[in-house]
Amino acid sequence: MSQKSLKADYWKANLRLISLCLAIWFVVSFVFGIILVEPLNNISLGGYKLGFWFAQQGSIYVFVALIFFYANRMGKLDREHDVHEDKDV
Amino acid sequence: MSLQAMTYLVVGMTFALYIGIAIWSRASTTSDFYVAGSHVHPVANGMATAADWMSAASFISMAGLIAFMGYGGSVFLMGWTGGYVLLAMLLAPYLRKFGKFTVPEFIGDRYYSKAARIVAVICLIVASVTYVIGQMKGIGVAFSRFLEVDYNVGLVIGMGIVFVYAVLGGMKGITYTQIAQYCVLIFAYTIPAIFISMQLTGMPIPQLGLGSTMAGSEVYLLDRLDQVLNDLGFAAYTTQARLSYLNMFVYTFSLMIGTAGLPHVIIRFFTVPKVKDARSSAGWALVFIAILYTTAPGVAAMARLNLIETINQPDGSQLVYAERPTWVRKWEETGLLAFEDKNGDGEIVYAADPNVNEVTLIDRDIMVLANPEIAGLPNWVIALVAAGGLAAALSTAAGLLLAISSAISHDLLKGVFKPDVTEQQELLASRIAMAFAILLAGYLGFNPPDFAAGTVALAFGLAASSIFPALMMGIFNKNMNKEGAIAGMVAGLGVTLLYVFQHKGIMFIASTSYMGNLPENWFLGIEPNAFGGIGALVNFAVAYGVSKVTAPPPEHIQHIVEDIRVPHGAGEAVSLDH
Numbered sequence: 001m002s003q004k005s006l007k008a009d010y011w012k013a014n015l016r017l018i019s020l021c022l023a024i025w026f027v028v029s030f031v032f033g034i035i036l037v038e039p040l041n042n043i044s045l046g047g048y049k050l051g052f053w054f055a056q057q058g059s060i061y062v063f064v065a066l067i068f069f070y071a072n073r074m075g076k077l078d079r080e081h082d083v084h085e086d087k088d089v
Numbered sequence: 090m091s092l093q094a095m096t097y098l099v100v101g102m103t104f105a106l107y108i109g110i111a112i113w114s115r116a117s118t119t120s121d122f123y124v125a126g127s128h129v130h131p132v133a134n135g136m137a138t139a140a141d142w143m144s145a146a147s148f149i150s151m152a153g154l155i156a157f158m159g160y161g162g163s164v165f166l167m168g169w170t171g172g173y174v175l176l177a178m179l180l181a182p183y184l185r186k187f188g189k190f191t192v193p194e195f196i197g198d199r200y201y202s203k204a205a206r207i208v209a210v211i212c213l214i215v216a217s218v219t220y221v222i223g224q225m226k227g228i229g230v231a232f233s234r235f236l237e238v239d240y241n242v243g244l245v246i247g248m249g250i251v252f253v254y255a256v257l258g259g260m261k262g263i264t265y266t267q268i269a270q271y272c273v274l275i276f277a278y279t280i281p282a283i284f285i286s287m288q289l290t291g292m293p294i295p296q297l298g299l300g301s302t303m304a305g306s307e308v309y310l311l312d313r314l315d316q317v318l319n320d321l322g323f324a325a326y327t328t329q330a331r332l333s334y335l336n337m338f339v340y341t342f343s344l345m346i347g348t349a350g351l352p353h354v355i356i357r358f359f360t361v362p363k364v365k366d367a368r369s370s371a372g373w374a375l376v377f378i379a380i381l382y383t384t385a386p387g388v389a390a391m392a393r394l395n396l397i398e399t400i401n402q403p404d405g406s407q408l409v410y411a412e413r414p415t416w417v418r419k420w421e422e423t424g425l426l427a428f429e430d431k432n433g434d435g436e437i438v439y440a441a442d443p444n445v446n447e448v449t450l451i452d453r454d455i456m457v458l459a460n461p462e463i464a465g466l467p468n469w470v471i472a473l474v475a476a477g478g479l480a481a482a483l484s485t486a487a488g489l490l491l492a493i494s495s496a497i498s499h500d501l502l503k504g505v506f507k508p509d510v511t512e513q514q515e516l517l518a519s520r521i522a523m524a525f526a527i528l529l530a531g532y533l534g535f536n537p538p539d540f541a542a543g544t545v546a547l548a549f550g551l552a553a554s555s556i557f558p559a560l561m562m563g564i565f566n567k568n569m570n571k572e573g574a575i576a577g578m579v580a581g582l583g584v585t586l587l588y589v590f591q592h593k594g595i596m597f598i599a600s601t602s603y604m605g606n607l608p609e610n611w612f613l614g615i616e617p618n619a620f621g622g623i624g625a626l627v628n629f630a631v632a633y634g635v636s637k638v639t640a641p642p643p644e645h646i647q648h649i650v651e652d653i654r655v656p657h658g659a660g661e662a663v664s665l666d667h
Contacts, residue, residue, distance in 0.1 A: 011654050018178045025174045029167045034337050037160070041328065046300035047309030052327045055163035056386040057296060060170045060379050067177045067372035074182075075365055083655040085363050 010081035017073055021066050029059040092468045096235045099472040100479060103273050107266045107480075108254070131366040135373025137264045138357040140271035142374065143381055144220075144485030145227020148274060149478045150541035153456030155389035156396075159324070161331030162389065164340040164619075165542060168549075170375060170382050171341070172348020177371035180349055181358040183564045185367035186653045190359065191492075192352045192556060193500040199563040200571040201646055203505050208578050210496045212555035213352045215582065216548050217489045217496075218530055220351075223544035224251075224486040225534030230454045230541070231478045233423040240423055241535060247482075248531040255487040255527070256520050264360065267488075270480040275380055277477020281461040281470050282384050285391050288464060295387030314394050321401065322441030326390060333614050340546075340619035347549025347621055350557030353485075353492040364656035392460045399463055400439040400448065407436035416462035425452035453540045493526045494519035538593045543618055547589060550621020554581035558628040566636075567650045573636030581628025588624075589617045 032040060033055035040051030048057070078084035090098075147169065155162030189195050192213060197206025225244060228251065233243030279295075286298030290310055302309050308316075315325040331337050348354065357374075358367045400408045410430055420426035427450035428437050440446045458478060461471045498519035503510050510518070537544050555578045562569040562577075592611070615623065652658070 007651065007655055014654075021174065021178060025171060029171050029341065030338060033163060033167055034334055034341065037334075038328075046297075047302065047311050048300040049311075049327050052160055052163075052311075053300070055160060056166050057383055059167050060382055063170050063174050064372065064375050064379050066174050067375055068369070070178055071365070071368035071372055074368060078365065078656055083657040085365065085656045085659055 006081055007083065010077060010083055013077050013081070014074065017070065017077070021070050024062065025066060028054060028062040033059050090468065092471060093235065093237070095468045096472040096475050099469070100235070100476045103269075103476045103480060106269055106273075107483075110266045110269060113265075131361055131370040132373050133264070133268060134357060134361050134366075134370045135375075136271045136377050137267040138354065138370070138374035139377035140267035140274065140480070140484045141357060141488040142354055142485070143271075143274065143378060143481050144545065145224045145231075145478065145482035146542040146545035147378075147381060147385075148278060148481035149227040149230060149457050150223075150454045150543075150545075151457075152385045152388040152392065152460075153453040154540060154542050155386060156393040156456050157451075157453055158331055159326035159329040161329055161337065162386075164331055164337050164344065165546070166382055166386065168341045168344025168546075169348060170378060172345040173371050173375040173378070175345060175349040176354070176358075177368050179561055180355065180564070181367040181371050182364045182656065183653045184355060184560070185358050185361060186364050186656060186659045187649075188359070188659065190356075191495050191500055192355055192560070193496055194504065196556075196559055196563065196574070197500070197504065199646065199649065200559075200569075200574045201643065202571040202575070205559075205571050205575050205578075206500055206504060208575055209556065209559065210500050212551070212578055212582050213496050214493055214526075215586070216347075216350075216551040216555070217352065217493045218526060218533075219551060220545055220548035221486055221489050221493075221526060221530035222533045222537055223541045223548065224482045224489070225530050226537040226544060227454060227478065227541040228482045228486070229534060230423070230425065230452070231458060231475055231482065233425070234419065234455070234458055235475050237419060237422055240425060243423070244531060244534050248527055251483060251486045251490070252524060252527050254483055255490040255523055267484050270484040271377060274477040274480045274484075275377070277473045277480070278381050278388075279384055281464070281466055281474055282388050282391075284466050284470065285395070285460065285464045286387055289391055289394070295384045295391075299387040299390055310394070311390065314390055317394065317397055321397070321439065326393070332616060335613060336615050336619055339615050339622040343550045343553045343619050343622035343625070344546060345553075346557045346625055347551075347553035350552040350555070350560065351549070352496070352552075352556065353488040355560075356492060356495075364659050388457065388460065392456050392463065395460070395463045396451075396456070397439060400437055407438055410435055410437055413437075414462075416459055420455055420459060423455075425455050426450060453542075490523045490526055494522040497522040539618065546618040547593075547621075550585055550589070550618060550624065551582065553621035554585040554624025554628055558625055558632060562629070562632060564650065564653060567647050568636060568641050569632065570636050570639055570642045572639040573632040573634075576635040577628040577632025580631040581624045584627045585621050585624030588612070588620045592617045 032051065037051035037055060040054065041049035043050040045053050151165050155165065184195060187195055189198065193206045193209035196209040197203060225247060228247030229240050229244030232246050233240045236243060236246065282295040283293050286295040287293050289304060290298040290301040291304040292298040292301045299310060303313055311327050315327055318324065318326055331340065358370060361367050361370045402408070410428065417426065428447055429449045430437065431447050437447045438445055439448045458474060461474055498515045502518050503515055538547060558581060559574045559578050562574065
């Protein structure tokens with residue numbers, strides 16, 4: 001495969017991964033924490049109402065996990081598409 | 090040892106530590122001054138970014154605001170952490186690959202235009218100065234309490250210390266000092282939280298304590314708080330929305346993209362050795378930030394409960410004013426806490442009804458600092474919180490001042506107006522710019538537009554509406570041209586500033602507000618602090634529209650964009666101007 005289409009594939013794969021991560025990012029914060037907070041508050045998580053928990057605790061934990069997931073997957077993509085930094089110039 | 094002596098000791102020791110590190114690693118070349126030669130490990134960089142990021146707004150102010158906003162305060166929690174996801178995926182790795190010193194430098198090169206660079210500098214300065222006002226408020230509150238002086242005197246002392254501190258070191262000094270500052274501030278934040286969580290629930294981890302039952306009872310802490318607030322006529326803590334769900338949505342969005350657009354945070358990602366480190370560095374930064382941000386909701390709810398029970402005691406009696414605790418007297422001296430015995434019975438009542446309520450002023454920014462005193466914790470814990478609050482405020486103020494000064498000396502002076510400037514002249518210009526920024530922010534800090542976290546939220550709105558869209562489109566849209574980017578930044582910042590100034594006053598001087606800060610005048614009920622989210626949408630739309638009707642960017646720019654999208658071939662951060 002040519003260098004150019006390899007780069008294009010890499011970029012497409014990156015965009016797909018970003019879309020997936022940002023979808024999760026949006027759901028845990030804007031959807032669970034704000035839009036659906038009232039129905040979710042009918043469910044309890046210990047002393048927390050679930051919607052309140054997502055808004056003040058849960059979304060933050062998911063954000064941390066998302067970044068490391070993305071960094072890890074991108075590290076693999078870099079190698080698969082041979083665009084990583086350690087290769088010889 | 091008295092509390093004041095203890096505070097001098099602890100604050101003095103931590104300051105000696107930071108200044109010692111700053112002198113030990115003093116910046117010698119301009120490259121060191123800005124980005125520490127690109128050799129900072131991702132974990133270390135993450136920790137320094139966290140210190141840089143968590144300012145007086147996060148440390149001193151945020152939990153106090155949440156204490157009174159309840160669920161509505163979630164906008165700060167989600168907004169100021171969610172932005173890191175955007176930063177890690179949409180900006181940091183590509184800007185690192187691009188390898189420049191400053192954000193305006195990227196915008197100037199990507200949009201092949203000095204005008205774009207100048208517009209970016211203006212956006213950066215407006216957002217950063219607003220941010221520093223918020224820090225000044227926090228520093229003023231902290232100094233006024235612990236030196237037992239009026240807020241205004243505390244603010245002047247704070248300005249002096251920030252100046253000495255920021256001028257001493259460049260980025261390199263700042264990177265190592267900020268690691269020390271992170272350790273001090275996170276220790277200072279979590280220790281009292283653990284104590285208080287233990288007292289109230291028997292559970293030492295505040296993240297779990299907030300969801301636990303009250304010690305010696307079957308009632309959950311949050312249910313108890315909701316109940317107590319309802320009895321006093323306030324909205325329930327866990328369901329009280331901030332104005333409307335739409336407002337909360339826009340507010341959170343504004344803070345998130347503002348996080349990803351703030352120059353002093355982005356500049357951090359130029360200092361990691363590799364592109365892949367830029368991604369993980371954002372993750373580490375968020376880990377260190379999340380420790381404080383997941384503790385804050387516990388601090389907030391518990392502080393509110395303790396405050397209420399100090400005044401309206403659980404046994405049904407009220408606080409007798411003449412027998413008020415020392416912490417109440419001390420805070421009254423700062424002018425940030427006030428009571429009025431309306432019915433003259435010598436007792437204080439706290440209630441939602443303004444005719445009955447006798448707690449006439451509680452500045453939200455005092456809550457975190459007063460919290461350990463309210464809970465009756467030992468003096469060393471209270472002193473530690475003061476040191477932590479100052480560490481948070483100083484580290485961020487220093488980072489911001491560096492971003493402002495490098496924008497002026499590096500981007501404007503060297504990049505545009507006087508390319509043959511010597512290194513010494515550039516450093517001198519950056520220090521003069523710093524001094525000027527401190528004076529301006531300090532002056533505006535006498536009458537800040539909002540509590541510290543609210544002021545900082547405004548700064549985020551300004552960054553969100555101007556810088557973030559230009560950066561993102563620069564990477565993700567190859568066809569974005571200079572006309573589009575410039576028009577977008579001007580429109581986004583312009584709309585946001587107009588909206589903020591019309592409600593909060595020109596340059597935040599309230600008397601110049603031409604519509605009054607009245608909720609009924611707000612567009613769709615969106616408060617000025619949140620309006621950056623709308624400004625950003627305007628920016629994107631205008632930029633896209635203008636780019637469609639003007640000439641596409643030249644071919645070599647499109648190659649640059651293709652090149653920054655792949656990590657391979659990343660060099661060290663360099664400046665083409667050198």
